[in-house]
Amino acid sequence: MKCTGSIEARDVEEMYINIDPIQAGGRLTPEAHKAVIAYADGYSVCDNCLKPFRLDYIKKPPLAEFHEDCAKWLNMDQLRVVPGARRGFQAVASSMVSKGDPVVLTSLSHYTEFVSVEQSGGIPVEIPLSDDKHITADAAAQKIEEVISKFGRPPALMFVEHVDYQYGHIHDIKGITKAAHQYDVPVLVNGAYTVGIMPVDGKDLGADFLVGSGHKSMAAPAPSGVLAANEEYAEKIFRTTQAKGDVTGRTFGIKEVELMGCTLMGVTVMGLIASFPAVQKRVENWNEEVKHSRIVTDALLSIEGTVCLSKCPREHTLTRINTIDSFDKVAQTHKKRGFFLSGDLKKKGITGMIAGSTRVWKYNTFGLTDNQIEYLAKAFQDVAEENGLVVNRE
Amino acid sequence: MKCTGSIEARDVEEMYINIDPIQAGGRLTPEAHKAVIAYADGYSVCDNCLKPFRLDYIKKPPLAEFHEDCAKWLNMDQLRVVPGARRGFQAVASSMVSKGDPVVLTSLSHYTEFVSVEQSGGIPVEIPLSDDKHITADAAAQKIEEVISKFGRPPALMFVEHVDYQYGHIHDIKGITKAAHQYDVPVLVNGAYTVGIMPVDGKDLGADFLVGSGHKSMAAPAPSGVLAANEEYAEKIFRTTQAKGDVTGRTFGIKEVELMGCTLMGVTVMGLIASFPAVQKRVENWNEEVKHSRIVTDALLSIEGTVCLSKCPREHTLTRINTIDSFDKVAQTHKKRGFFLSGDLKKKGITGMIAGSTRVWKYNTFGLTDNQIEYLAKAFQDVAEENGLVVNRE
Numbered sequence: 001m002k003c004t005g006s007i008e009a010r011d012v013e014e015m016y017i018n019i020d021p022i023q024a025g026g027r028l029t030p031e032a033h034k035a036v037i038a039y040a041d042g043y044s045v046c047d048n049c050l051k052p053f054r055l056d057y058i059k060k061p062p063l064a065e066f067h068e069d070c071a072k073w074l075n076m077d078q079l080r081v082v083p084g085a086r087r088g089f090q091a092v093a094s095s096m097v098s099k100g101d102p103v104v105l106t107s108l109s110h111y112t113e114f115v116s117v118e119q120s121g122g123i124p125v126e127i128p129l130s131d132d133k134h135i136t137a138d139a140a141a142q143k144i145e146e147v148i149s150k151f152g153r154p155p156a157l158m159f160v161e162h163v164d165y166q167y168g169h170i171h172d173i174k175g176i177t178k179a180a181h182q183y184d185v186p187v188l189v190n191g192a193y194t195v196g197i198m199p200v201d202g203k204d205l206g207a208d209f210l211v212g213s214g215h216k217s218m219a220a221p222a223p224s225g226v227l228a229a230n231e232e233y234a235e236k237i238f239r240t241t242q243a244k245g246d247v248t249g250r251t252f253g254i255k256e257v258e259l260m261g262c263t264l265m266g267v268t269v270m271g272l273i274a275s276f277p278a279v280q281k282r283v284e285n286w287n288e289e290v291k292h293s294r295i296v297t298d299a300l301l302s303i304e305g306t307v308c309l310s311k312c313p314r315e316h317t318l319t320r321i322n323t324i325d326s327f328d329k330v331a332q333t334h335k336k337r338g339f340f341l342s343g344d345l346k347k348k349g350i351t352g353m354i355a356g357s358t359r360v361w362k363y364n365t366f367g368l369t370d371n372q373i374e375y376l377a378k379a380f381q382d383v384a385e386e387n388g389l390v391v392n393r394e
Numbered sequence: 395m396k397c398t399g400s401i402e403a404r405d406v407e408e409m410y411i412n413i414d415p416i417q418a419g420g421r422l423t424p425e426a427h428k429a430v431i432a433y434a435d436g437y438s439v440c441d442n443c444l445k446p447f448r449l450d451y452i453k454k455p456p457l458a459e460f461h462e463d464c465a466k467w468l469n470m471d472q473l474r475v476v477p478g479a480r481r482g483f484q485a486v487a488s489s490m491v492s493k494g495d496p497v498v499l500t501s502l503s504h505y506t507e508f509v510s511v512e513q514s515g516g517i518p519v520e521i522p523l524s525d526d527k528h529i530t531a532d533a534a535a536q537k538i539e540e541v542i543s544k545f546g547r548p549p550a551l552m553f554v555e556h557v558d559y560q561y562g563h564i565h566d567i568k569g570i571t572k573a574a575h576q577y578d579v580p581v582l583v584n585g586a587y588t589v590g591i592m593p594v595d596g597k598d599l600g601a602d603f604l605v606g607s608g609h610k611s612m613a614a615p616a617p618s619g620v621l622a623a624n625e626e627y628a629e630k631i632f633r634t635t636q637a638k639g640d641v642t643g644r645t646f647g648i649k650e651v652e653l654m655g656c657t658l659m660g661v662t663v664m665g666l667i668a669s670f671p672a673v674q675k676r677v678e679n680w681n682e683e684v685k686h687s688r689i690v691t692d693a694l695l696s697i698e699g700t701v702c703l704s705k706c707p708r709e710h711t712l713t714r715i716n717t718i719d720s721f722d723k724v725a726q727t728h729k730k731r732g733f734f735l736s737g738d739l740k741k742k743g744i745t746g747m748i749a750g751s752t753r754v755w756k757y758n759t760f761g762l763t764d765n766q767i768e769y770l771a772k773a774f775q776d777v778a779e780e781n782g783l784v785v786n787r788e
């Protein structure tokens with residue numbers, strides 16, 4: 001069905017159980033859908049923009065309130081909305097990193113963190129993984145030592161994943177920030193898979209900067225996200241413009257340089273705000289989400305030859321699985337080759353796998369109901385059995 | 395009426411004739427509204443993202459096609475979507491300007507252009523206005539000469555407004571780019587008030603970079619926009635990441651540094667695409683829009699004491715008006731002071747003026763129907779007469 005012109009209406013969330021690893025937390029709430037319809041127009045939140053003419057001061061709709069409430073909720077001093085987590089990384093890197101500065105990332109850092117370092121002229125270096133694919137405080141400290149010995153100064157900034165996009169592992173952020181702070185290295189905590197998904201306390205984590213993704217984990221439209229900072233660095237990354245016209249003498253008030261002034265003027269920020277009460281509530285349900293994740297992982301592990309590459313029992317809903325010795329064996333002789341798996345799942349109403357994947361792949365069970373989880377777990381086992389694999393059902 | 399939680403449903407476009415100077419071109423088309431509903435979820439356009447995993451390569455929905463078609467339509471070589479025109483300025487400044495480089499702007503440049511220069515470490519200098527508030531080729535050339543004499547080198551970049559946000563004047567871009575190119579200075583043409591509003595031909599204008607605003611003038615949700623470039627500089631501003639993990643050896647493929655990889659993943663880009671056929675069509679109706687603008691301006695000028703600060707007869711729908719000797723005189727003794735004007739207009743179903751303004755203000759008639767234009771023109775005259783001002787009706 002076309003929704004307009006040559007554009008097919010998207011019905012994924014209505015018609016399927018979607019286990020796409022990056023889409024689970026970005027599904028809109030009904031409240032966000034309503035706000036999206038009301039505030040779809042470009043500058044729709046700007047009707048009541050009064051002096052000093054900045055997005056986060058708008059009271060109606062309650063943008064100012066959201067900025068304050070969301071900062072409090074994350075236990076951070078200040079917060080701004082941004083067009084995606086990556087634009088939060090960019091703002092911090094751009095203001096904290098000078099050309100030639102070493103910047104510590106991790107072996108599990110997202111490409112957008114690398115890009116933000118590259119753009120600022122910094123030199124990225126990675127913290128290695130432990131044998132069980134975690135970033136540890138010791139490894140972080142050791143990398144800082146290496147940087148100091150090589151560059152003669154500590155790194156300008158460290159990026160760490162609260163939960164990484166590869167394994168869905170929860171890393172020892174408290175230990176890592178403690179280690180970094182011993183060298184006075186500020187730490188940006190990438191909460192793209194945590195803020196809006198599970199409880200996050202910025203101060204408890206020791207985060208100097210905390211970034212969340214609206215469209216990844218806060219049930220908001222894209223591009224959206226939040227960038228929070230503690231007082232120590234807030235003034236620097238939220239600095240206001242000092243530019244002055246040499247002919248006109250114009251100055252530009254309190255517009256913030258790294259945020260390019262205002263950021264999310266309508267549908268994106270209103271979706272974020274409308275979902276916020278539900279998002280605050282849903283993170284309290286995290287134990288249930290973890291339980292769901294374990295049920296599905298266990299079902300996959302009951303298929304002989306399957307190996308879970310993420311730490312078990314699972315502590316997050318994003319999981320990396322290796323089916324080289326199970327589903328990929330089927331793919332070797334199946335007439336549809338690797339496409340049989342995503343195809344068979346789709347027939348059962350399940351989508352979100354990269355079509356053709358049967359070797360190493362990821363899934364995310366976030367936000368599914370008890371019934372959907374039970375159905376999904378059984379569906380994996382059924383597809384396996386239907387294709388001649390041995391399943392050790394309980 | 396609440397649309398959800400504490401958020402009032404926005405009904406401005408349904409209930410009023412909206413003459414807000416920045417909102418007129420960002421009102422969504424019915425097609426965009428449909429696409430917004432279908433693609434509101436975060437990563438909704440990414441269902442069919444295949445290798446090489448970049449937004450502008452996605453074929454379904456037709457993102458790749460839009461990138462190509464929109465570039466052609468603007469007669470530019472390459473185009474990318476961006477989260478707002480300002481992020482287009484940022485991408486160009488960040489890649490073209492080094493610390494200490496002089497950058498030419500104009501006395502009518504938008505603050506976001508200044509901010510992008512400040513962020514890149516450049517030094518902004520302004521082209522002065524002519525007596526009739528235009529940027530001329532001669533003034534541009536003279537400013538370049540001044541820069542060369544002061545800095546010992548030509549500016550790294552020049553920003554010019556195709557149509558400025560202050561007066562709605564159409565500037566001699568062809569002449570200005572010709573002058574700049576004689577000094578090998580690349581020119582970014584800010585089409586925030588032209589692309590999507592009136593016909594724009596990038597090559598004819600001599601633009602090296604052309605930026606359009608989705609939420610200002612392309613009937614798209616915010617934040618959205620387009621950044622187009624010609625071949626000479628496209629490789630530089632759309633350069634792909636060269637970053638490499640020192641531990642993992644990871645590289646990050648064809649992700650573009652200045653765009654932070656992918657940009658608009660759902661509702662924003664789909665609104666932009668869905669409106670595109672209507673936008674292409676509406677720019678052909680520009681003469682009608684100009685006629686409408688003149689009708690309203692003439693009505694305002696029929697109110698004794700009113701002065702149009704924009705050049706008349708109007709050539710654009712954005713107009714700057716001085717009512718110090720008309721409406722502001724009323725405000726001196728009116729019990730509602732300056733608020734009487736926006737209040738009286740609102741009673742007549744007209745909104746979009748800054749509440750309390752009676753001195754120098756702006757309005758935009760873009761997109762109104764014949765009947766709305768007639769009604770609006772008469773409403774201004776009626777409010778004037780009802781408040782004792784003399785109106786010279788034809």
